Amino acid sequence: MTDLDTPPFAFDYDPGAIRYGRGSVAELGDALADRGRDTALVVCGSNVAGNAELMDAVGDGLGDRLAEVFAGTTPDKRLREADRAVERADELGADAFVPVGGGSSLDVATIASVLRARDRSLSDARSEVRETGGIATPEEPDALTPLFPVPTTLAGADLSVVAGIAAEVDDGAGGTEVVSTGVGGADLMPEALFYDPALFETTPEGVLAGSAMNGFDKAIEALYARDRTAITDATATRAVRLLVDGLPAMTEDATAMDRTVAGIVLAQYGVSRPGSMLINVVHAYGHGLRDAFGVQQGLAHATVAPHALRAMDEAGVDLSTLTAAFDVDTAEAAIGGIERVRDALGLPATLSAVDGVDEGGLDEAARVTAADALLSYAPEGYELTEADARAVLEAAF
Secondary structure: OOOOOOOOOOOOOOOOEEEEOOOHHHHHHHHHHHOOOOOEEEEEEHHHHOOHHHHHHHHHHHHHHEEEEEEEEOOOOEHHHHHHHHHHHHHHOOOEEEEEEOHHHHHHHHHHHHHHHHOOOHHHHHHHHHHHOOOOOOOOHHHOOOEOOEEOOOOOOOOOOEEEEEEEEEOOOOOEEEEEEEEEOHHHOOOEEEEOHHHHOOOOHHHHHHHHHHHHHHHHHHOOOOOOOHHHHHHHHHHHHHHHHHHHHOOOOHHHHHHHHHHHHHHHOOOEEOOEEOOOHHHHHHHHHHHHHOOOHHHHHHHHHHHHHHHHHHOOOOOHHHHHHHOOOOHHHHHHHHHHHHHHOOOOOOHHHOOOOOHHHHHHHHHHHHOOHHHHHOOOOOOOOHHHHHHHHHHHO
16 A cells, blocks of 8 residues: 555544634634633633733633633643632633643643533542543533633644543542543534644743644654544644644744644644544553653653654554655654654653653553553554563663
8 A cells, every 4th residue: 555545434523613823812702702602711720820921812812701710720630620620610600611721721621511511529520430430421512611722732632522630539448549531522622722823932942842742743643543534644744744844943933833833733633533543552652651650741752652663664564654744765764754853852862861760660661551542543453562562662761
């Protein structure tokens, strides 16, 4: 098969309205008004709330529709944060959530929307997670509080119908344990999204670099995923080319930032849709490293992606669409292009250079990786064993 061959596909995708461009955040209030929404609760973390340039732009965009800024989210994304957001939205009578910043704020706002629609208390939600392992979507989708995200990082978690959260639940022995859980469903797609490159420029350079590799890898993985289509091939190919050009200079040049943000939007397009995901092997490694060592996903991807791709190439996975996106002749040349972007971002090239990672924990990271549910979306015929994962992690170390 060549990169121009087009197998039959079905593509059912209904993203939120996408607004891209400098100054697009000024349309935030109009978007709420068009959808009959009067009062918005901004959901973000304390660092984002302290970014005056960013928050002034969001506030100006919302105008008198801004109810309050709820600065209660954290990178840990705990269920109690979503519960507190629900409480404040109820107190203010807010009929929209505006998550601002990174994926943590969007996930917390999404979970809050679900809990609010189902009238679930924190105790009820924790019990549900303990009993079922997840959080169900509401039977009446119209009860959901719509989301209007304003992203300012490059991880690409915005055009999504899933949200992850951590919950403290009864461990059955009189104590508590923290478990990863989440929710998913077509009705969770944000109502409208605002990608304003000027706002990304207010984010600290280190945060942008750490998130960029995660977003970049969404485009890369879309090009060899089991459920890839001609549509996602097109958006992912364009994303790769924009990101290869934009990422290395994004903090120095406005045009490079514009290309970077546009690339991230295209990298997300169609990646997360009900019943079909395009992120797969590299993201499974990211989850393994997160669970074993607490490694931030962008750093995990920076170190492991080249080695994971080499292993897939050696196993005979067809990477011709990836090589075409990079406009090169071999998979190794495409991998070299990924490494150059990583190095330009100043990200670590080895796991041993990442704080908190030690060789003794690689077995656990390999175990989690090989059991990750995302591997069900890996390239057709590719099987990742625990031993294979351990070998890749060792090479990355």
